[in-house]
Amino acid sequence: MASQPSLRKRRPQPSPDKSWSAELFGLSASKPKAKRNRTISTRVACLLLFAARLLSVYFSIVHDCDEVFNYWEPLHYLLYGYGLQTWEYSAQYALRPYLYLLLHTTVAAPAALWFGSESGKVAVFHITKASLAFFSAVSEALLYRAVHRHLSPNIAKMFLLLLCVSSGMFTSATSLLPSSFTMYTLTAASAAVLNSDHRRVVLYAMVGVMWGWAVAGVAFIPYAVLLLLVGNPMVYLPAGVVFLTGTVVPMIGCDRLFYGKWTFSLWNFVCYNVFGGGDSALYGVEGPSFYMRNGLNNLNFILPLGLIYPLVALLDLFQVTGNEWRPRVLIALSPIYVWLAAITALPHKEERFMYVIYPLMCLAAATTLASFRTLTSTILGKLFSRRFARWISRGATAVVVIAIVVLSLSRSIALVVNYGAPMRLYSQLPQIPEEANMTNSDVVSVCVGDEWYRYPSSFFLPGSSYRLQFVKSGFDGMLPIAFNASQVGSCE
Secondary structure (H helix, E strand, O other), X not given: OOOOOOOOOOOOOOOHHHOHHHHHHOOOOOOOOOOOOOOOOHHHHHHHHHHHHHHHHHHOOOOOHHHHHHHHHHHHHHHHOOOEEOHHHOOOOOOOOHHHHHHHHHHHHHHHXXXXXXXXXXXXXXXXXXXXXXXXXXXXXXHHHHHHHHOOHHHHHHHHXXXXXXHHHHHHOOOOOHHHHHHHHHXXXXXXXXXXXXXXXXXXHHHHHHHHOHHHHHHHHHHHHHHHHHOOHHHHHHHHHHHHHHHHHHHHHHHHHHHOOOOOHHHHHHHHHOOOOOOHHHHOOOOOOHHXXXXXXXXXXXXXXXXXXXXXXXHHHOOOOOOOOOHHHHHHHOHHHHHHHHHHHOOOOOHHHHHHHHHHHHHHHHHHHHHHHHHHHHHHHOOOOHHXXXXXXXXXXXXXXXXXXXXXXXXXXXXXXXXXXHHHHHHOOOOOOHHHOOOOOOOEEEEEOHHHHHOOOHHHOOOOOEEEEEOOOOOOOOOOEEOOOOOOOOOO
């Protein structure tokens, strides 16, 4: 009987992609796998943004004397009992709400108790700015998450890059200004618009207008129109009434305490600046091109890319770019154009007025870049091979992004290097030795002349005996004066 042939297993031969050369150099002879779209989680994005904002905390200068004398000096007064004030804190006008400053004392006051009233004041200054950096990073991360969910991961990553490198964000994110505060809330509200979370849109808008900058309520008008068209106002009305009551009552109470009379500073501010009670043109008039020139300085190519987004949205509508038409994106970005039109129409213009829309401008630019890449690839694909068209579109986009990064970093570094001397100079003032036996009435005067507007605030004076004094110079306007702690409220 013939024996059955035995079945023997063949020794497996090494496949080409498992050879030593493939393992060593990471090569593979097998069919390449599809590329995975690497994404950045919201948590990582928030950490990256916070790291970028901390660089601003440590290196960025105080760009505006209004920020110093209308916010840092009154905050210093609340913490240490002395500081300088402008006429806007006079009880006669009562234009500035103390509630805004008290919000920041929740961080600054514990830091002041810990670090003391001498050289530790600089640490209090930076800790306060670090808290602003945190809220800025959180609001930007909220918008990043909404963009990642509703647009695309690629647009989200481009948006994140522009936020991190933008010189405008380096300047605005950690400023103690109501325009920066409202920037946080408008950024968060735009994320809520993309998420169709109308309750949060209302909340963020009311916080930004009531606690931050009332004039910037104009920027929220498109969101208000959206809610009226697609939402039920009766759903938001009760919450709005509760919020207004919970804000107006404490604000009036704070004004009564610090101004020494019953007044409502928010209403005073709106009446003075909007309804003709004052003339902002007294403080300088600029032409219509002012914001374009300043925007190019702070945002370089981000500005024109952001401004042409409505055209990109129109091309998306007619399926020219091949991208999906997303009306909510246009609505979320519409405050850019409403706000720019509003502040350009005013004769008095300041760079800080643009802070409100900087993050949205970065998002508009990121969306435009993504559409530009798709459009150029589509057009060139009809003339050349698809591979060549993709290579050209990616290369062109990379050139624009590299230019934005280089120009943005150059601008930020130039500001720190060329205009950072006052903060470094005042930090070098000597501390008064204990053997000097100075009393509370003894004062060491630090005198300034024409350069008074570069003063970085009393946080940089290393001791309670130091006081800033003004010497006569070519400036003939109204200079700040010291708070009078003996009075109930601000001086008359």
